[in-house]
Structure formats: C-alpha cells, structure tokens
Amino acid sequence: MQLTTTAVAANKHSGKKRSAGTDNHIAIIRGTDSAIIMEDEDMDNDGLLEASGKLNIKDRDAGEAAFIATTTNGNYGYFVLAATGNWYYAADNNQAVIQNLGSKDTLTDQLITSSVDGTSHPVVITIKGVNDTSITDVSTTTTNQPAVISGTDSGSVT
Numbered sequence: 001m002q003l004t005t006t007a008v009a010a011n012k013h014s015g016k017k018r019s020a021g022t023d024n025h026i027a028i029i030r031g032t033d034s035a036i037i038m039e040d041e042d043m044d045n046d047g048l049l050e051a052s053g054k055l056n057i058k059d060r061d062a063g064e065a066a067f068i069a070t071t072t073n074g075n076y077g078y079f080v081l082a083a084t085g086n087w088y089y090a091a092d093n094n095q096a097v098i099q100n101l102g103s104k105d106t107l108t109d110q111l112i113t114s115s116v117d118g119t120s121h122p123v124v125i126t127i128k129g130v131n132d133t134s135i136t137d138v139s140t141t142t143t144n145q146p147a148v149i150s151g152t153d154s155g156s157v158t
Contacts, residue, residue, distance in 0.1 A: 024061060024064075024117055024118070025059060025060040025061050025117075026059075026117075026119050027057050027058065027059040027064060027065065027115040027117055027119035028057070028058045028059070029055055029056070029057050029113070029115065029119065029121040030055070030056050031053065031054050031055040031056040031085060032053030032054055032055065033053070033055060033121065033122065033123050033124065034123065034124045034125070034126070035051035035052075035053060035089065035123075035124075035125050035126070036051075036125075036126045036127075036128060037049040037050065037051050037089075037091070037125065037126070037127055037128070038127075038128050038130060039093065039098050039099070039101050039127065039128065039129050039130050040093060040130055040132075042093050047092060047093055047094060048077075048090040048091065048092060048093060049077070049090065049091045049092075049093050049098070049127065050088070050089065050090045051088075051089045051125060052086070052087060052088045052089070053086075053087055053123070054084075054085050054086050054087070055067065055081075055085035055087065055113060055121065055123070056085055057085060057115055059115065059117060059119075061117060063116070064115065064116050064117040065115075066083050066084075066115065066116050067081055067082070067083050067084070067085055067113055067114065067115055067116070068081075068083070068113075068114045068115070068116060069081060069082050069083045070113075070114075072111055072112075074089075074091075074109035074110070074111050074125070075107070075109050076091045076095065076097065076098065076107055076109050076125075076127060077089055077090050077091030077092070077109060077125070078090060078091075079109075079111040079123065079125075081111075081113050081123075087113070087123060089109070089111070089123070089125050091109070091125075091127060098127060098129075099132070100129075101127070101128070101129020101130070102129050102131060103129055103130055103131040104129070105128075105129040106126050106127060106128050106129065107126070107127040108124060108125070108126050108127075109124070109125040109127070110122050110123070110124050110125075111123045111124075111125070
C-alpha cells in the first residue's frame with residue numbers, strides 16, 4: 001500500500017506586490033525545509049515522531065526579514081514556526097495511518113510558512129514506514145502426568 005500525500009509547488013517562493021504602485025521585494029528563504037522521520041523512532045519516548053530545523057530569510061524591504069510565528073496542524077502532525085525561522089514538527093506515532101505503513105510506504109506533510117511581507121515557503125515532512133514484527137500468542141498445551149514415586153515403602157513407627 002503506497003500512501004503519499006503531497007503538493008509541492010513548482011516555485012518555492014511566492015509573494016505579493018504592494019498596492020499604490022510600490023514594489024515589494026520577495027523575501028529569499030533558505031535553510032532546512034524538509035525532514036524525514038521514521039515510524040516508531042521515538043528517541044525521547046514521548047510517543048511523538050519529531051523533527052526540527054531553521055529557515056533563514058533575507059528581504060531587501062526594511063523590517064520584513066522575519067516569519068509570521070504560527071502553530072499549524074498538518075495532515076499527520078503539528079508544526080510550530082518561530083519568527084526567527086526555527087521550526088518544530090511532531091506527529092503522534094500511535095496514529096493508525098502511521099502504524100499501518102509498510103517499509104516502502106511514506107506519508108508526506110507539507111506545511112506553508114509565511115514571512116511578514118507575504119512570501120510563502122513550504123516545509124515538507126516525510127514519514128517513512130517500517131515493517132512491524134508481528135506478535136503471536138503462542139500457547140503450549142501440556143497434559144498433567146502423575147508423579148512416579150519409587151523406593152521402599154515399608155518401615156516401622158516407634
């Protein structure tokens with residue numbers, strides 16, 4: 001079963017022109033904008049599959065080299081972006097859609113960041129599946145056998 005959800009824009013950046021004829025220079029956004037996390041790899045045992053990174057922004061327009069801080073729910077997890085460009089993503093490892101992934105299956109969450117001037121940039125998180133080992137209930141049926149006692153069974157009591 002191949003599970004993929006993604007919509008990656010051909011142009012990673014988009015921006016808006018200012019009204020009244022003044023140009024808004026589109027911000028340049030670079031840095032860590034993707035991550036791969038593995039099903040069941042919960043390094044701190046909190047039940048979450050986590051990734052983090054840092055986006056860098058440059059804008060020729062004064063005061064616009066910053067991100068709009070936000071917390072966004074994706075399809076499988078949530079995304080937190082600080083105004084500085086630091087970001088964090090977490091998905092609950094116990095979701096059925098994640099636990100049902102096979103070793104060749106992936107899920108993709110695309111989150112859109114925005115700068116204060118409206119330039120947007122995607123952060124793409126890929127969740128890779130693993131083959132889960134199955135646990136089978138092994139019951140052993142045993143037949144109760146009588147004990148065998150041997151030796152001398154005579155004696156006297158005084």
